[in-house]
Amino acid sequence: MSTVPADENTVELSIPAVPEWLALARTTGAAVASRWQFTYDEIADLRLAIDELCLTLIGPGGAERLDLAYSLDGSAIVVRGTVQPAAEVGTADTANGSPATAPGFTEASELSERILDALVDDHGSEANGSGHSAWLRKERSVAVT
């Protein structure tokens, strides 16, 4: 095995924030994790965890794009997803209140939460300016020399 080159330690993906594109988000995560020498079982866990992460972001609707960044941080993969409310693309519309407080927007479903708790080492979500981000971190079990 070889060390991952520094210029290959981040991959970015921007997809429409609709269900039909989530397969690409998890497939990309699997490909990236494979390149970074995660094990088969770890990659399977990541596919599901990335899917759940994305669900927490697109679930409420109202976003046009889901931006994902897959980064290698030491021996861990960090996946961060970000959505911007569609209203922010044009004229702001706050009639429904701040997205940060919209019910269900920042809270994963109970099942998603259980899955993420079980499959990754850490995860969270946060307001990010006018949008929202959710992230996960999973350590690689096999050291790369």
Added chain:
Amino acid sequence: MEEVFEIAQRADESTPVLSVRGEIDVSTAPELRDRLLSVAQEGYSTVVVDLSEVTFLDSTALGVLVSGLKRFRAAGGDLRLVVTGRSVTKVLEITGLVEVFPIFDTVAGAVAS
């Protein structure tokens, strides 16, 4: 890139069997929900969902299965799962749903139960 997703219904059993193939996620789970609803509307109180050819299952799919389970149990029946794959078994285990659903290794076993 995208796997084939399909649901086949076996008509030769007294208990309907929905055999699912592919990935059940937020984009395909509605089809499973609709098929379960159709089976219930046909008057069946018990259904078998064969997940042995399912390669991916997320929380959306689990939500559909749990809703179906409640519906069929409310009608006096059940929703039985056939699970053989490691990935599906794992997600049922980590969510605790392995204790909720009747789970079988084979369709024959699920139908005969």
